[in-house]
Structure formats: C-alpha cells, structure tokens
Amino acid sequence: MLETLKQQVCQANLDLVAHGLVTLTWGNVSGLSEDRRFLVIKPSGVAYDKMSPADMVVVSFDTGAVVEGTLKPSSDMVTHRLLYQQFAGIGGITHTHSPKATAFAQAQREIPCFGTTHADHFYGTIPVTRLLTAAEISAGYELNTGHVIVERFAALDPIAMPGVLVASHAPFAWGQDAADSVRNAVALEAVAAMALDTFALAHDTGPVDQFLLDKHYYRKHGKDAYYGQR
Amino acid sequence: MLETLKQQVCQANLDLVAHGLVTLTWGNVSGLSEDRRFLVIKPSGVAYDKMSPADMVVVSFDTGAVVEGTLKPSSDMVTHRLLYQQFAGIGGITHTHSPKATAFAQAQREIPCFGTTHADHFYGTIPVTRLLTAAEISAGYELNTGHVIVERFAALDPIAMPGVLVASHAPFAWGQDAADSVRNAVALEAVAAMALDTFALAHDTGPVDQFLLDKHYYRKHGKDAYYGQR
Amino acid sequence: MLETLKQQVCQANLDLVAHGLVTLTWGNVSGLSEDRRFLVIKPSGVAYDKMSPADMVVVSFDTGAVVEGTLKPSSDMVTHRLLYQQFAGIGGITHTHSPKATAFAQAQREIPCFGTTHADHFYGTIPVTRLLTAAEISAGYELNTGHVIVERFAALDPIAMPGVLVASHAPFAWGQDAADSVRNAVALEAVAAMALDTFALAHDTGPVDQFLLDKHYYRKHGKDAYYGQR
Amino acid sequence: MLETLKQQVCQANLDLVAHGLVTLTWGNVSGLSEDRRFLVIKPSGVAYDKMSPADMVVVSFDTGAVVEGTLKPSSDMVTHRLLYQQFAGIGGITHTHSPKATAFAQAQREIPCFGTTHADHFYGTIPVTRLLTAAEISAGYELNTGHVIVERFAALDPIAMPGVLVASHAPFAWGQDAADSVRNAVALEAVAAMALDTFALAHDTGPVDQFLLDKHYYRKHGKDAYYGQR
Numbered sequence: 001m002l003e004t005l006k007q008q009v010c011q012a013n014l015d016l017v018a019h020g021l022v023t024l025t026w027g028n029v030s031g032l033s034e035d036r037r038f039l040v041i042k043p044s045g046v047a048y049d050k051m052s053p054a055d056m057v058v059v060s061f062d063t064g065a066v067v068e069g070t071l072k073p074s075s076d077m078v079t080h081r082l083l084y085q086q087f088a089g090i091g092g093i094t095h096t097h098s099p100k101a102t103a104f105a106q107a108q109r110e111i112p113c114f115g116t117t118h119a120d121h122f123y124g125t126i127p128v129t130r131l132l133t134a135a136e137i138s139a140g141y142e143l144n145t146g147h148v149i150v151e152r153f154a155a156l157d158p159i160a161m162p163g164v165l166v167a168s169h170a171p172f173a174w175g176q177d178a179a180d181s182v183r184n185a186v187a188l189e190a191v192a193a194m195a196l197d198t199f200a201l202a203h204d205t206g207p208v209d210q211f212l213l214d215k216h217y218y219r220k221h222g223k224d225a226y227y228g229q230r
Numbered sequence: 231m232l233e234t235l236k237q238q239v240c241q242a243n244l245d246l247v248a249h250g251l252v253t254l255t256w257g258n259v260s261g262l263s264e265d266r267r268f269l270v271i272k273p274s275g276v277a278y279d280k281m282s283p284a285d286m287v288v289v290s291f292d293t294g295a296v297v298e299g300t301l302k303p304s305s306d307m308v309t310h311r312l313l314y315q316q317f318a319g320i321g322g323i324t325h326t327h328s329p330k331a332t333a334f335a336q337a338q339r340e341i342p343c344f345g346t347t348h349a350d351h352f353y354g355t356i357p358v359t360r361l362l363t364a365a366e367i368s369a370g371y372e373l374n375t376g377h378v379i380v381e382r383f384a385a386l387d388p389i390a391m392p393g394v395l396v397a398s399h400a401p402f403a404w405g406q407d408a409a410d411s412v413r414n415a416v417a418l419e420a421v422a423a424m425a426l427d428t429f430a431l432a433h434d435t436g437p438v439d440q441f442l443l444d445k446h447y448y449r450k451h452g453k454d455a456y457y458g459q460r
Numbered sequence: 461m462l463e464t465l466k467q468q469v470c471q472a473n474l475d476l477v478a479h480g481l482v483t484l485t486w487g488n489v490s491g492l493s494e495d496r497r498f499l500v501i502k503p504s505g506v507a508y509d510k511m512s513p514a515d516m517v518v519v520s521f522d523t524g525a526v527v528e529g530t531l532k533p534s535s536d537m538v539t540h541r542l543l544y545q546q547f548a549g550i551g552g553i554t555h556t557h558s559p560k561a562t563a564f565a566q567a568q569r570e571i572p573c574f575g576t577t578h579a580d581h582f583y584g585t586i587p588v589t590r591l592l593t594a595a596e597i598s599a600g601y602e603l604n605t606g607h608v609i610v611e612r613f614a615a616l617d618p619i620a621m622p623g624v625l626v627a628s629h630a631p632f633a634w635g636q637d638a639a640d641s642v643r644n645a646v647a648l649e650a651v652a653a654m655a656l657d658t659f660a661l662a663h664d665t666g667p668v669d670q671f672l673l674d675k676h677y678y679r680k681h682g683k684d685a686y687y688g689q690r
Numbered sequence: 691m692l693e694t695l696k697q698q699v700c701q702a703n704l705d706l707v708a709h710g711l712v713t714l715t716w717g718n719v720s721g722l723s724e725d726r727r728f729l730v731i732k733p734s735g736v737a738y739d740k741m742s743p744a745d746m747v748v749v750s751f752d753t754g755a756v757v758e759g760t761l762k763p764s765s766d767m768v769t770h771r772l773l774y775q776q777f778a779g780i781g782g783i784t785h786t787h788s789p790k791a792t793a794f795a796q797a798q799r800e801i802p803c804f805g806t807t808h809a810d811h812f813y814g815t816i817p818v819t820r821l822l823t824a825a826e827i828s829a830g831y832e833l834n835t836g837h838v839i840v841e842r843f844a845a846l847d848p849i850a851m852p853g854v855l856v857a858s859h860a861p862f863a864w865g866q867d868a869a870d871s872v873r874n875a876v877a878l879e880a881v882a883a884m885a886l887d888t889f890a891l892a893h894d895t896g897p898v899d900q901f902l903l904d905k906h907y908y909r910k911h912g913k914d915a916y917y918g919q920r
Contacts (some may be wrong), residue, residue, distance in 0.1 A: 014596055023650045024643055026577070045688030067426070075679065075687050083331065097577045099650065103657030106574040115334040116399045117327045134671040141675055168668045169576045183254055190253045196657060197333035197426055205337055208398045211364040215371055219305065227305050228275030317758045344796040346859045347716070347787045404823055413714055420713045420789065427793030427886060441824040445831055449765065455764050458735030483880045486807070486871055505918030535909065535917050557807045559880065563887030567895055596900040601905055621891040628898045629806045656887060 001068055003041055005031055009040045012178035016096065017048045019186045027096040028074040030141040031146040031178035032084050037061050039084060043071035061085075075142060082146030083174060090174040092181035097170040100192035104128070105165035111191060114198045119208060120227075121187040123160035127152050131167045136217035145169070148220040160217070164189045232242055232270055235261050236286040239270045242408035246326065247278045249416045257326040258304040262314050267291050269314060273301035291315075295298040300427035305372060312376030313404065320404045327400040330422035334358070335395035341421060342437040344428045349438060349446035350457075351417040353390035357382050361397045362459035376398070390447070393418045461528055462500055465491050466516040468511070469500045471571050472638035477508045478558065480648045485555040488534040491638035497521050499544060503531035521545075535602060542606030543634060547618040550634040552641035557630040560652035565625035571651060572667040574658045579668060579676035580687075581647040583620035587612050590626045605629070620677070623648045691758055692730055696743040699730045702868035706786065707738045709876045717786040718764040722774050723870035727751050728776060733761035751775075759868040765832060773834030773864060775836055777848040780864045782871035790882035794818070795855035801881060802897040804888045809898060809906035810917075811877040813850035817842050821857045835859070850907070853878045 004102040012029040016022050025048065030041035040056050057069035057077075064081055066073060074080075096102075104111055104126075111126040113119055118126075122189045129148040136144035149164050149172065162184045163173035171192075173184040198205055207213075242259040248251050255278065260271035263322055270286050286309075287299035294311055296303060304310075310323045311355075334356075341356040343349055348356075359378040366374035379394050379402065392414045393403040401422075403415040428435055437443075450457040470654055472489040476482050485508065490501035500516050517529035517537075524541055526533060534540075540553045556562075564571055564586075571586040580587075589608040596604035609624050609632065622644045623633035631652075633644035658665055667673075680687040703717040706712050715738065720731035730746050746760035747767075754771055756763060764770075769868040770783045794801055794816075803809055808816075809810040819838040826834035837864065838892075839854050841902040852874045853863035861882075886896055897903075 024646055041688065052397050071689055097650075100657060101573060101652050102577060103395040103654050105657040106654060109661050114398070115332060117332060125268065131669065132672070134669070137669075137671050137675045141679075150687060168672060170573070186254055190327075194329050194333050194336060196660065197330060200426065200660065201333060202431065203335035209361065209364070209367075211367050212362070212398060215367045219371075224607035228299055290737055292702075321782050344858070345792060347792060414831065416714055420787075423767040424789050424796060427790060430890065431793060431797035431799050439821070439824070442822070442828050442858060445827045449831075459733065484876055503919065532919055557880075559884050560887060562805060562807060563884050563891060566884060566888040567891035569891050591899065592902070594899070597899075597901050597905045601909075628804070628902060656890065660890065 002033055002038060002052070005033055005040045006053040006058075008098065009042070009056050009178045010051060010053040012092065012094070012182045013042050013051060014048060015179070015182050016185070019182070021096045021098040021153075021185060021189055023047060023097065023120065027094070027098075028076055029094045029178050029182060030077070030080045030092065031076075032061070032091045036084075038067065039077075039081060041073045041077050041080060043069070044074045046071065076145075078142035078147075079146040082143060083149065083172070086146075086150045087153070087174065089159055090162075090181075091176050092178035093172065093174045094178075094181040094185040095170070095172050096185050096189070098185065098192075099190040100196055101165060101171040101189050103196065104192050105170050106168060108167045110165070111195050113213055114195055114205060115208060116212065116216045117187070118191045119192060119213045120220050121184060122163060122191065123157075123217045123221075126163055126165065126188065126191070127156065127161070128165045129167050132174065141204070160221070166186060232263055232268060232288060233283070234285040235263055235270045236288075238285050238409075239408045240281060240283040242322065242324070242358065242412045243272050243281060244278060244410050246324065246407070246415070249412070251326045251328040251415060251419055252278060253327065258306055259324045259408050259412060260304075260307070260310045260322065262291070262321045268297065269307075269311060270391055271303045271307050271310060273299070273373070274304045276301065279335070286359075286421035287441055289349065294432050306375075308372035309376040309379075309402070312373060313379065313402070316380045317378075317383070317404065319389055320392075320411075321406050323402065323404045324411040324415040325400070325402050326415050326419070327418045327420075328415065328419040331395060331401040331419050334422050336398060338397045340395070341425050342435075344425055344435060345438060346442065346446045347417070347424060348421045349443045350450050351414060352393060352421065353387075353451075354443065355437065356393055356421070357386065357391070358395045359397050372432060392450070410438075461662060462493055462498060462518060465493055465500045466513040468675075469502070469516050469638045470511060470513040471550065472681075473502050473511060473556070474508060474643045475639070475642050476554065476645070481556045481558040481640070481645060481661045482508060483557065483648055487554070487558075488536055489554045489638050489642060490534075490537070490540045490552065492521070496544075498527065499537075499541060501537050501540060503529070503672050504534045506531065515550070533538060536605075538602035539602075539606040539609075539632070542603060543609065543632070546606075546610045547634065549619055550641075551575065551636050553632065553634045554636035554641040554645040555630070555632050556645050556649070557660045558645065558649040560656055561625060561631040561649050564652050566628060568627045570625070571655050572665075573673055573683070574655055575668060576672065576676045577654060578651045579673045580680050581644060582623060582651065583617075583677045585667065585674065586648065586651070587616065587621070588625045589627050594598075617673070620664075620681070655667055692718070692723055692728060692748060693743070695723055695730045696746040696748075699732070699868045700741060700743040701844065703732050703741060703786070704738060705869070705872050706784065706875070709872070710787045711788040711875060711879055712738060713787065717788075717874060718766055719784045719868050720764075720767070720782065721769045722751070722781045722893050724902050726774075727756065727770060729767075731763045731767050732772060733759070734764045734775055736761065766835075768832035769836040769839075769862070770779065772833060772841065773862070776836075776840045777843070778862065779892050780852075780871075781866050782826050782868035783862065783864045783873040784868075784871040785860070785862050786879070788879040788882075790873065791855060791861040791879050793886065794882050796858060798857045800855070801885050802895075803903055804885055804895060806899060806902065806906045807877070807884060808881045809903045810910050811874060812853060812881065813847075813907045813911075814854055816878065816881070817846065817851070817857060818855045818892055841881045850911070870871065
C-alpha cells in the first residue's frame with residue numbers, strides 16, 4: 001500500500017543525506033497520506049545507504065499502530081504523529097540533529113530573523129520549546145516532546161513557522177509534504193549557521209524590519225506569492 | 231536565439247553549485263548579450279539539477295519583457311537589469327545567499343581588505359548598502375534593491391569593486407561576463423570567511439597598506455597586469 | 461589468519477575517511493579477535509587510498525609482538541593494547557585527530573553533555589586526561605598515553621563513556637567492535653562541534669538535566685533500550 | 691625534459707585541490723630537479739581541471755628564465771626560486787590561500803604549538819613575516835616576499851619548520867619534494883583550524899611542553915624516527 005508515498009518518504013530521507021544534514025543514522029522524515037489515514041516514516045536506526053522504499057513503515061494515524069512493514073518505525077514516530085494531529089495542513093515532518101540548529105537548541109536560544117534568507121522560509125523568530133520535566137521524560141517521552149512543541153505554538157501559526165528547536169535536543173521542521181519538510185530543515189540549518197556568524201560579527205544585531213519580513217515571506221507564500229513558477 | 235549565451239549562463243549557474251555557494255534554489259546568474267539588447271537569466275525557483283540551457287529566460291534590456299522562454303525569470307531579474315543599465319562595462323551578474331558573505335550583510339558590516347586574497351579581486355572595502363525603507367519595499371522592491379546598490383556606488387567604481395552586500399539580505403557580484411561574475415561571487419564568499427576568522431583572531435585588525443592593495447589589484451587588473459596568461 | 465577481522469578493521473579505517481575524520485594519514489582503527497588473543501590494526505603511516513585488508517597487522521594480545529603482516533603496526537598500537545587489557549568488554553578502538561574534538565583536547569576542556577545528541581552516545585561529561593610528565597614521555601610514551609587514559613577512568617565506566625580526550629593530543633574512542641568505535645569517534649567529533657557553537661551562543665550553558673541524560677542514554681543502551689531494530 | 695618531475699608537480703597541484711585547499715586558481719606547487727638545475731612550476735592563472743603535466747613550466751635555477759613550456763610560470767615563481775636558493779635541502783614548495791592559515795596571516799598572529807598534530811609536522815611556533823615596505827612592494831615584489839621569509843628564518847631551521855605565514859598575505863610550505871610540501875600545506879591548514887578553535891575555547895592556552903614537542907617531532911623526523919614504514 002501507499003507505494004508512491006513510501007517512495008517519496010524514502011527519497012526525502014536520502015535527500016537529507018545529500019544536503020549534508022545527517023550524521024550516522026540521526027534524523028528521520030515522514031509523510032502523511034492524502035486521506036490522512038496513514039503516516040509513512042523511516043525505520044529506527046537503519047543506515048541510510050541501505051534504505052529502500054520497502055523499508056518504510058506505515059503507521060495508522062488513528063491508533064499509532066504499525067499497519068505495514070517488518071521494521072520498527074523511528075522512535076520519534078510518536079512525536080511526528082502528534083504534530084500531524086495538532087498542526088492542520090502539514091503533510092511532512094523532518095527531524096534532524098543538524099549541527100548549527102542543534103547548537104541553538106542546546107543553548108536554548110531562539111533564532112531572530114536577521115535577513116531575507118530567514119524571511120523567505122520562516123515568518124519571524126524561530127522558537128525554542130521549554131525543557132521537559134522529569135515526569136514528562138520518564139513516561140511518554142516522545143509524546144511529551146510533541147506536546148511541548150504544540151504548547152510553544154499556542155500563539156504561533158505552524159504554517160507560517162514551519163520549524164522549532166526542542167530545548168537541549170534538536171530541530172523539527174515540517175511542510176506540505178515530506179520533500180517540503182526537508183527543504184525547511186535545510187533552510188533552518190542554513191539560517192542557524194548564518195545567525196551564528198551574524199552574532200559573532202555584531203553581538204547586538206536586531207531582527208529585520210517587519211515590512212522586509214512581510215515582503216519576503218509573502219513574496220514566496222500565500223495568494224500573492226510571485227516567486228517560482230506559477 | 232542567443233544559444234551560446236544561454237549555454238554560458240546555464241553553465242555559470244551550475245558552477246555556482248559546484249563551488250558550494252548554493253543552498254536549495256537560492257542564487258541566480260545572468261549574462262548580457264554583446265549588443266547589450268538582451269539579458270539571459272536563470273528561471274525563478276527551479277532546481278539546479280534539472281536546469282538546461284533551454285530553460286534560460288531571455289529578457290529585453292530596454293523593456294524588461296520576456297522575449298523568449300516558457301518559464302518566469304528569476305524574481306531578481308529587475309535588480310540585475312538595473313545594474314546592467316547603471317554599471318557600464320559589466321556583462322554578468324551573480325546573486326547568492328552564500329553563508330559568510332550573507333552573515334556580513336545581515337550584520338551590516340563592510341568587509342575591510344585584510345589581505346592579498348581580497349586585494350586580488352576587490353579594490354578596497356566591500357561596501358554594504360543602506361536598508362530599504364518601508365515604501366521602497368512595498369512597491370518596486372526588486373528595482374529599489376538595485377537602486378540602493380547604485381546609490382552606494384555613487385563614489386565607487388563598479389569595475390574595481392565588483393560586489394556589494396545588500397543590508398539584511400545577501401551579496402551581489404558582477405564581472406565581464408557570467409563566468410567572471412561567478413568567480414567574483416566565489417572570491418567574495420572566501421574573503422568573507424577569512425575576514426570572519428581574522429576578526430576572531432584580532433578584533434582590531436586594520437586593512438592592509440594602500441600600496442599592497444594597489445600592487446595586488448593592479449597585478450591582476452588593468453593595462454599593467456602580469457598575472458595569468460597573456 | 462583472521463581474514464574477516466582484517467576485512468572489518470580495514471573497512472572501519474576506510475569508514476573513518478568517508479566520515480571526514482581523517483587528514484593525511486592521521487588516525488587508526490583496531491579490532492580485537494573474539495577469543496581476545498589477537499588485535500588487528502592499521503599499519504603505521506600508510507595512505508588510506510592504498511590500504512587493503514592484507515595490509516592490516518596482527519599483534520599478539522599477550523606479548524604485543526607482530527604475529528602476521530609485513531608492515532609495522534601503527535605506533536599507537538601500544539596504547540590500543542593497554543586499553544583492551546584494562547577496559548573489559550571493548551572490542552574496537554579508534555584514534556583520530558578530528559578537528560573539533562582535538563581543539564577541546566588542546567584547550568584541555570572537557571565536553572559537558574549539552575543535549576540529546578551527546579546523551580545518545582556518551583553518558584555524561586567527556587573527560588580529558590592529565591598531561592603526561594617529561595618522564596612519561598621520554599620512556600614508554602605510547603604505553604603511558606594508555607596509562608593516563610586508564611587513570612582518568614578510575615571512577616568512570618568505559619562502556620558508558622566510550623571516548624576520551626588526551627590532553628594536548630587528540631581523542632580516542634572505543635566500542636563493541638571496530639565499526640562501533642568508528643561510530644563513537646564520529647559522534648564525539650559531532651558533539652564537540654556542537655559544543656563549540658553552544659559555548660559561542662551561551663558562555664554559561666550548563667549540562668542537561670540528569671533525567672534527560674538517563675532517558676536518552678538508556679533509550680539506546682542496556683536491557684531496556686528501544687532504539688533501533690530488535 | 692624532466693617528464694617525471696613534471697608529472698609529480700602536476701599531481702601535487704591536483705592533490706592540493708583534492709585536499710580542499712584551493713579556491714578558483716589560487717595556489718601553486720613547484721618541485722626542484724635532483725641536480726638542482728631546474729625548477730618545475732604550475733603555470734599562472736590556469737584552471738586546475740584543465741591542467742596536465744605538459745602545461746608545467748621549467749625554469750632555470752641559475753637564471754630564472756623559462757627553459758621549456760609555452761605558458762607563463764606562476765607569478766610566485768620568483769619567490770619559490772629564492773626559497774630554493776636560500777633553504778638548503780628543500781625540494782618542493784607549496785603556496786596556498788587556504789582559509790584558516792590565511793586568517794592567521796591576515797591577523798599577523800603566529801600559530802603556537804597547541805598539540806601533537808602540530809608537533810608532528812612543525813617544530814615549534816609557526817612564524818609570521820614582517821610586512822613588506824612600500825619600496826619592497828613597488829619593485830621586485832615577489833622577490834621581496836621571498837626575502838622577508840628568509841629574513842624571518844634567520845634563527846630558524848627551515849627543515850624543522852617547513853612553513854611560514856606571510857603577513858597580510860597567506861602561507862607558504864615546503865618539503866623534501868613537491869608531494870611533501872603539499873602534505874605540509876595540508877597540515878598547516880589543519881593546525882591553523884584547530885588553533886582557531888583552541889583560542890575560542892581557552893583564550894590563554896599556552897603551547898605544549900617542550901618535551902612533548904620534542905617527542906612528537908622526533909618520533910617522525912630525524913635519525914631516531916620510528917613512525918611510518920622503515
């Protein structure tokens with residue numbers, strides 16, 4: 001079942017490697033079926049160079065049970081599933097430990113919008129979650145990771161802000177589909193790298209003007225977008 | 231029409247990838263026809279690995295209208311066209327979001343000439359534009375991006391200083407033709423990376439002596455150049 | 461003899477190159493035979509691109525004498541052998557001069573656990589040895605390098621902390637076998653790179669909470685591990 | 691003439707690219723013939739991907755005149771020739787603008803010996819030359835670049851210290867032959883990168899103990915060396 005989606009999700013995982021965002025087996029990409037009944041995700045701890053579409057694991061959106069595949073799904077599947085349930089309109093999720101974004105997550109610092117590269121992809125400051133409590137970690141850790149992300153987005157639109165830094169952990173990014181979530185993960189890492197150097201050059205740099213943020217974000221997104229083809 | 235130029239511009243865009251200056255689809259290169267009647271530019275938001283010379287878009291230098299090509303030109307085409315109109319003698323333009331140069335643009339810091347690598351390509355401090363106003367962004371944004379560059383060059387020679395950092399945005403570089411503009415974009419990124427580390431090693435480093443700048447710049451440029459073949 | 465182990469150790473050395481941890485001929489990987497009678501190690505100062513399994517050197521675990529192979533073993537073999545003798549349960553060792561971990565070794569700074577990437581592989585702060593004395597360097601240098609590592613682990617479990625920074629020198633990592641020690645060397649370098657940037661972003665960042673460290677470490681290690689397949 | 695040497699020098703130039711030390715056409719390697727009558731060097735400003743042994747230029751050691759080759763030699767040939775004349779025992783020279791070493795040159799900071807990676811290749815602090823005067827730059831610039839290097843080595847042994855940073859310019863490295871000089875250029879860049887990060891981690895780090903420097907240097911060099919094969 002879902003052969004096309006499995007192929008897309010497998011390719012998205014491999015694209016993560018091609019973009020240099022993967023060390024060892026860290027990182028995973030999932031995609032949601034169009035009818036929102038299933039999510040397809042990378043298996044847990046499998047080497048990227050041996051992965052094929054047939055290894056992708058199909059999980060029920062409703063129950064979280066594996067409905068196809070001989071391998072265990074990524075242990076982060078529970079986090080992915082909660083995000084699909086809570087963030088209407090997203091169809092793909094990417095989790096990485098990409099080095100520069102992870103440094104921000106570890107330092108528990110948000111990434112201000114310092115330029116148009118950022119504004120093209122993220123509408124404002126990229127947020128950091130709060131730390132999980134001991135209780136949240138000891139039981140239902142992966143689900144609670146999803147919960148602190150959702151909690152952080154209480155006043156944020158996940159469509160306009162397709163990424164987050166989980167404190168002391170690493171980034172998650174999402175998008176319309178698996179490939180789009182990978183693009184946002186790539187942009188998040190690039191933006192984090194540039195922000196690190198921007199801080200080094202000018203400790204007190206502030207974010208860009210709101211009108212520049214609006215311009216660049218809406219040049220690429222929404223009904224008046226005019227970037228790209230069509 | 232202009233098949234050779236399309237091939238050169240396509241190759242220059244691919245060279246940008248080969249030099250590691252491209253993330254996702256960020257960046258574009260254009261070239262001017264010898265009769266200065268047309269500019270050829272990368273289409274907007276197209277993946278580099280699927281790009282061929284036939285995808286290049288031909289635009290009228292006089293009117294800015296697309297005269298050949300089925301795809302939309304890069305949204306930065308308007309900026310390119312203004313630079314060709316204002317900077318006599320340039321025949322190629324490269325725009326990137328290369329990470330180290332972009333960090334300087336975001337920090338709104340100029341790049342002093344710290345060494346011969348810089349002096350070989352840029353005759354003096356690489357300038358930063360002023361920020362655009364809300365009005366300049368809301369109407370004619372891409373054209374006004376060109377205008378702030380031209381404004382910044384009021385007292386500068388674009389032939390001797392073939393690059394600029396647009397504040398809160400990213401670098402533009404130019405040259406005799408598309409390939410030459412790519413070389414200057416590569417040099418700009420390398421010079422920015424070295425300058426970042428030079429600042430880290432010695433916060434108060436000043437620029438090189440004027441006579442060293444003169445020596446290296448004129449060793450490679452102008453009538454007394456003796457670097458390279460012929 | 462030990463053709464399979466030679467193949468594994470040769471491959472592990474080549475993997476070190478593939479992971480970008482090797483400059484010139486710096487670095488070496490060894491593996492222990494299942495009966496713990498022999499260790500197989502890379503020859504000294506041989507170029508990686510010309511290395512084959514037949515070049516691997518077989519050394520007696522008991523005597524340290526070369527028992528097979530026409531090349532000299534890595535000069536660090538004596539250090540490897542002592543670690544195998546002192547650290548029960550390890551079956552592979554990797555030594556590199558990977559740049560970020562080496563910077564910590566040179567600065568004689570331990571690497572605090574700043575996030576889950578670290579916690580997934582190293583149970584706590586990655587330690588630095590003391591400096592060797594003049595006497596320890598002048599006679600039995602490589603053996604004494606092993607001794608200061610073992611001394612540093614007096615109160616540490618080498619299974620839970622599969623790596624160390626030798627002061628003014630570089631990292632050693634180990635694991636169940638040669639391939640596992642390479643994975644830990646890769647993780648050590650990645651964790652060092654992230655820690656450097658974390659320090660740059662927040663000078664006073666402290667380590668993660670103990671319960672997060674426990675969660676991530678035991679999610680991957682020990683009897684209750686549930687990461688990966690089986 | 692000197693076909694083998696041309697092949698070696700061409701290969702050494704290509705190795706420089708493979709080691710990631712080259713941007714655009716920056717950098718050049720030369721080698722001295724065994725009878726010390728000729729030096730073979732890369733042509734000026736030629737793209738690496740189009741270079742073959744036949745492009746190498748043969749120059750007379752005595753007169754500095756081109757004795758074979760249709761292309762102009764690298765403009766740095768004059769510097770190379772002076773170093774061969776003044777530094778007895780060297781047979782190859784590599785000049786690069788490798789980014790981290792160049793940052794030290796630009797900051798006019800020497801590189802202290804912070805660890806064994808450095809000690810394995812350079813016996814002590816890697817020196818920086820003084821700046822050239824206006825007069826030295828205006829006439830005989832490339833020759834005077836050689837002179838300030840030689841001047842800096844008045845109390846240094848170029849065999850034990852096979853590299854230097856030319857102030858406001860970039861590094862030169864040398865060795866027994868062309869390939870050896872490339873290895874030293876690679877080591878110099880790696881050592882510079884590590885030193886930059888070591889400074890970031892501990893601003894007041896001092897150099898390693900003299901006995902550690904002696905141990906590592908003489909483990910690899912001189913009559914009692916025991917690293918490598920034979």
